[in-house]
Amino acid sequence: MDWSLNPLFGSYFLVILAALGLMIVLILVQEAGRLSRKQSVVLWGLRLGMCVVLLLFLLRPGVTFTKQNSPSGSIAILMDESTSMLLPSGDGKLSRWEQQVEILQKIWDRRSQLGKDNTWSTFLYSNTIRLLGGAKASEATDATKLVLPSEPSGTMTDIGGPLGQLMGTTLESPLSAVVWMGDGAQTQTPSGGDPLQFARRLAQLDIPLYVIGIGPRADNENSRDLSVEGVPEQLDVFTKNKLNVLGTLRCRGVANTDINVRLMLYREGQPDRELARTKLKPGRSDESLPFQLSIIAPDPGAYELVVVADPVDREAVVQNNQSTVYLNVRDGGARILYIEGEARFEMQFIRRSIGESSDLNVSILGIYKPPVQKWPVDLSQTLSGSAFDCIVLGDVNYKAIDAAGATAIADQVRRGAGLITLGGYNSYGPGGWGQSALSEVLPVQLGGNPGKAFDAKVNLQDHITEPIQVVPKGNSELLQIDTPESNAKTWASLEKLDGASRWSGIKNRPGVVLLAESQRGDPLIVAGTFGNGRVISLAFDSSYLWFRQGKSAEHKAFWRKLIYYCMRREAVDEGMQLRMTQRRVLLQRPAEVVLEWIAGSSAAEMPANISMHLWKMDVKNPDGSYGQDLGLVPVAKRDNGSMRANFAGAKEAGRFEWRAQTTASNGRSIEAKLPFVVVDQSVESLQPIPDWHLMEQMARLNASAGGTLIAPDQTNDILTLLQERRKQSTETTIENRKLGEGVLDSWVAFLSLGVLMCCSGPFVKNGTCPSSLLHYPQPDA
Numbered sequence: 001m002d003w004s005l006n007p008l009f010g011s012y013f014l015v016i017l018a019a020l021g022l023m024i025v026l027i028l029v030q031e032a033g034r035l036s037r038k039q040s041v042v043l044w045g046l047r048l049g050m051c052v053v054l055l056l057f058l059l060r061p062g063v064t065f066t067k068q069n070s071p072s073g074s075i076a077i078l079m080d081e082s083t084s085m086l087l088p089s090g091d092g093k094l095s096r097w098e099q100q101v102e103i104l105q106k107i108w109d110r111r112s113q114l115g116k117d118n119t120w121s122t123f124l125y126s127n128t129i130r131l132l133g134g135a136k137a138s139e140a141t142d143a144t145k146l147v148l149p150s151e152p153s154g155t156m157t158d159i160g161g162p163l164g165q166l167m168g169t170t171l172e173s174p175l176s177a178v179v180w181m182g183d184g185a186q187t188q189t190p191s192g193g194d195p196l197q198f199a200r201r202l203a204q205l206d207i208p209l210y211v212i213g214i215g216p217r218a219d220n221e222n223s224r225d226l227s228v229e230g231v232p233e234q235l236d237v238f239t240k241n242k243l244n245v246l247g248t249l250r251c252r253g254v255a256n257t258d259i260n261v262r263l264m265l266y267r268e269g270q271p272d273r274e275l276a277r278t279k280l281k282p283g284r285s286d287e288s289l290p291f292q293l294s295i296i297a298p299d300p301g302a303y304e305l306v307v308v309a310d311p312v313d314r315e316a317v318v319q320n321n322q323s324t325v326y327l328n329v330r331d332g333g334a335r336i337l338y339i340e341g342e343a344r345f346e347m348q349f350i351r352r353s354i355g356e357s358s359d360l361n362v363s364i365l366g367i368y369k370p371p372v373q374k375w376p377v378d379l380s381q382t383l384s385g386s387a388f389d390c391i392v393l394g395d396v397n398y399k400a401i402d403a404a405g406a407t408a409i410a411d412q413v414r415r416g417a418g419l420i421t422l423g424g425y426n427s428y429g430p431g432g433w434g435q436s437a438l439s440e441v442l443p444v445q446l447g448g449n450p451g452k453a454f455d456a457k458v459n460l461q462d463h464i465t466e467p468i469q470v471v472p473k474g475n476s477e478l479l480q481i482d483t484p485e486s487n488a489k490t491w492a493s494l495e496k497l498d499g500a501s502r503w504s505g506i507k508n509r510p511g512v513v514l515l516a517e518s519q520r521g522d523p524l525i526v527a528g529t530f531g532n533g534r535v536i537s538l539a540f541d542s543s544y545l546w547f548r549q550g551k552s553a554e555h556k557a558f559w560r561k562l563i564y565y566c567m568r569r570e571a572v573d574e575g576m577q578l579r580m581t582q583r584r585v586l587l588q589r590p591a592e593v594v595l596e597w598i599a600g601s602s603a604a605e606m607p608a609n610i611s612m613h614l615w616k617m618d619v620k621n622p623d624g625s626y627g628q629d630l631g632l633v634p635v636a637k638r639d640n641g642s643m644r645a646n647f648a649g650a651k652e653a654g655r656f657e658w659r660a661q662t663t664a665s666n667g668r669s670i671e672a673k674l675p676f677v678v679v680d681q682s683v684e685s686l687q688p689i690p691d692w693h694l695m696e697q698m699a700r701l702n703a704s705a706g707g708t709l710i711a712p713d714q715t716n717d718i719l720t721l722l723q724e725r726r727k728q729s730t731e732t733t734i735e736n737r738k739l740g741e742g743v744l745d746s747w748v749a750f751l752s753l754g755v756l757m758c759c760s761g762p763f764v765k766n767g768t769c770p771s772s773l774l775h776y777p778q779p780d781a
Contacts, residue, residue, distance in 0.1 A: 003061065003064075004062045004064065006060040006738055007058060007059055015059055019058075022051040022055070026047055026048060026051060060738050062739065064735070064737075072118055073118060073119070074173045074176060075114070075176060075179065075722065076121050076178050077121070078124075078162060078163075078178065078179070078181065078182075079122065079125070079182075080096075080100065080124075080157065080181060080183065081097075081124040081152040081154045082156065082187070083152055084183060084185055084688070086152060087317065088216065089214060090216025091712065096183060096215055097151060099214055099712055101148055104122065104148075106715050107179065107719070108146055110719055113719055114719065114726060118173075119134060119171065119173050122134065123166065125158075128162065129166060132146060132148070134172070157186060158191050158192050160191050160192055160194050160197070161191060162192070163193070163195060164198055167201070176207065177208050177209075177210065178202060178207060178208070178209045180211050180212065180698075181212045182214055183213070183215040183691070184213065184691035186691070205705075208708075208725060209699065210721065211695050211708070212715070213690060213695045213710075213711065214712065215689070224253035224312055225252045225320070225688055226249060226250070226251055226309045226315065226321050228247060228248075228249055228261075228309050228321060229247065229248045229249070229288070230246070231245065232245075233324070233582050234325065234583045235326070236328045236577075236579070237297045238361070239299055239300050241387075242295075243294065245263055245293040246291070246292050248288050248291070249261055251289065252285065254312050255284055255287075257312060259280045259281070259282070259309055259310060260278075260309070261277065261278050261291050261293070261307065261310075263293040263306075263307055263308075264307075265303060265305055266303075275295045276293040276294060277293070278292070293307065299329065300329050300330055301329055302673070303326070303327040303328075303329065304326060304327070305324070305325040306322050309321045309322070317688040326583040326676070328577075334360055334569075335389055336362045336363065336388065336390045336391075336392065337363050337383075337387075338351065338362055339367065339396055339401075340366055341367055341395050341397065342368065342395070346422065346541045346543065349543070349544035349547045353547070354556075356556065356641075360560075367400045367401070369455070380404065380408060383411075388417060390566045390567050391413075392421075393420070393422065393438075394541065395424025398431050398435070399432060407436075409438060410440070410530075413530050413533035413535060414530060415531065415533070416532035416533050417533050418533055418568075419530075419534075419535045419566065420535075420562055423500050423541045428446045428447070428503065429447040429462060429503075430447075430458070434446040440530070443509075443512040443528025444523070444537050445503060445507060446504065447503060463500070463501055463502055464501070464539070467496035467497065468497050469492070469494075469496050469497075469518060470516050470518070470524055470525070471491065471492075471517055471519060472487070472488070472515065473514050473515060478515060478527065478562070479516060480561070481554045481561070490554060494549070494554065496545075497542045497543065497545060498540075500518070501539045501540075502539070503526075503537075506526055507528065512528040513527045515527055524538065524540060525538055527565070534565060534566045553603070574664045574665065575598040576660055576670055576672035577672060578594070578595055578596075578658050578673070579594050579596065580593050582676075585650070586678070587650065588650065591647040592645070592646055593645050593658050594638065594643070595635065595645075595672070605640075606640065606641055607663060607664075610643060611661050612632070612635045612659070613630070613632055613633065613659045613661075614631065615627050615656065616656055617654075617656060617675065627657070633658075654677070655676075657676070658672075658675075660672045
């Protein structure tokens with residue numbers, strides 16, 4: 001504190017002259033003969049006081065002092081209350097929850113070290129945030145004691161969402177620091193926000209984020225964990241088809257260790273057995289390895305497959321070492337291989353029409369012209385065994401697959417596969433197929449120049465260039481795309497096609513039938529047989545014009561009938577198929593079930609009288625059977641070929657089954673079933689290893705505000721960091737006060753001068769003095 005004088009007009013000389021003048025007046029001015037000695041002394045003292053006050057106004061004394069202001073604020077502590085906190089902490093025998101409680105108590109008991117004006121607020125979070133308690137550091141009553149739950153109860157963990165909610169919470173004072181505790185394992189999907197983004201936003205607001213990581217590090221014996229991830233919950237396949245079960249095995253803390261991954265088959269009434277296995281070996285301490293387990297689909301039915309990773313030594317949690325896959329194997333399905341030279345409209349629309357049938361699986365093999373793709377393409381692996389039930393050969397030159405490929409297709413047809421060939425500039429004779437093994441397979445005689453190069457100029461004599469109208473011959477069921485009475489009229493209403501290939505003729509052998517020709521009598525559709533297979537040759541490749549015309553139903557009916565005929569399945573029954581996005585449903589978690597209608601070869605419309613029931617299958621009835629009908633479930637139309645029902649969630653775990661029933665167009669009863677399981681298993685327990693990488697990123701993004709990652713045994717560092725930040729935020733102010741500048745001191749001086757003047761007034765007028773000042777009676781005049 002420093003004292004100073006600030007004379008009026010900045011001149012001490014004027015102040016001295018004024019003082020001398022006042023002194024002269026004080027000495028020379030006397031009230032002779034009128035006052036007693038005591039009265040004279042009092043009067044002189046009053047006048048001296050007036051002079052002193054006037055001199056103080058002229059000198060204007062001042063004082064300068066410094067003042068430090070420590071800002072007050074709210075420190076928020078976030079504590080994870082999800083059930084993953086029941087897992088080992090990696091620190092002795094403490095659980096992660098017990099370690100958090102210990103850390104919180106240490107900070108809470110020492111909160112007064114930061115200053116009495118700071119407010120401390122403690123929050124619990126899982127998928128949301130909730131206030132546990134708050135108090136100022138100066139408060140130490142029973143009401144400020146923290147009452148914690150005995151154990152965590154949150155079923156999901158969301159990191160970004162609670163941080164965002166905290167930033168939107170109104171506190172007693174502005175948020176000045178955040179202390180976050182947790183293991184960083186994000187299990188809420190979708191999350192309420194990106195935790196890294198909120199850490200960056202806190203840094204922009206200059207609010208430090210102190211991250212206390214809970215749980216074992218990668219080098220701790222409790223950090224060894226295997227987790228089977230990415231395995232689909234359900235697969236639909238047709239019997240005897242190849243099935244690949246794909247997934248990822250995340251390996252943490254088990255580097256350079258051989259791990260067996262097995263695919264097990266579980267089916268009621270049959271012993272469990274291993275279907276496939278593979279061996280993986282991670283090279284790093286934290287690595288995700290993809291795997292593939294291949295099997296051939298068994299007989300039709302519902303199966304439960306389980307992918308199991310054999311546990312490793314000292315693995316604390318093994319619940320996440322396996323993942324269940326529900327397998328639906330159906331009979332009557334088919335795989336179709338579509339070989340095409342270039343991507344064309346015909347291929348796209350044919351694939352759309354036949355691909356809408358859930359029992360038809362279409363694979364496209366595009367063979368592009370050199371130099372884009374090297375010819376010939378090896379088809380030996382693609383056509384190995386009996387992988388495909390029907391082959392569609394589009395506008396492809398013979399040299400694209402050469403003799404070996406053509407022989408492979410011919411062998412497939414001889415063994416029973418169907419074959420459909422399309423017209424085009426590179427098909428039949430002009431494409432060189434007359435010199436291939438297919439020349440014997442096809443029911444038509446191939447024309448064209450067999451030695452023509454694939455990129456040679458097109459010879460228009462080998463093609464019909466004018467628009468053609470497809471006219472069915474006879475009453476073949478194969479070309480019935482409408483009712484028998486309207487079929488001819490429907491064909492006549494279809495748009496004319498853009499030309500066709502010209503054949504040399506139709507083979508005269510048993511089984512060869514001309515099904516359709518053009519308006520001029522050119523053959524367009526010819527069917528025949530070869531070995532055990534059926535073959536259909538089409539001279540055209542622009543049937544997509546019917547789809548664009550608005551005749552999509554007729555286009556679909558035409559192509560489905562061709563496919564079913566070639567596979568010797570002229571009559572495919574109607575049916576239903578049930579599917580769920582998740583077949584392993586968590587307790588009280590909603591789900592959706594979708595019913596898809598299989599129209600069959602007759603393209604029947606989906607019935608309106610479809611009923612859906614939910615059954616609980618692990619309930620034993622008095623007669624020894626299992627299953628209890630839980631009642632009818634409302635279904636709503638999804639589109640022309642499917643319906644859906646909403647499952648609100650089960651209140652108890654167990655095995656359940658959807659059952660749908662309806663009546664087909666021929667009066668036959670149709671039923672579809674879909675089993676699923678409701679499990680009482682927290683997702684928290686399936687992610688036992690802390691995500692230290694995420695926590696390190698959060699601290700790094702907040703480093704500019706002072707954020708850092710702190711180990712549980714370094715809890716004292718938090719108060720040290722907060723104290724240092726408080727010192728850095730302390731503001732030092734310098735205040736300079738002068739007499740007369742402030743309202744209060746000006747009024748005090750003014751009133752003092754006034755009182756002195758009022759008290760000296762009676763002496764000047766009549767020589768009397770107030771009794772309150774002299775305390776004795778005044779003499780008479």
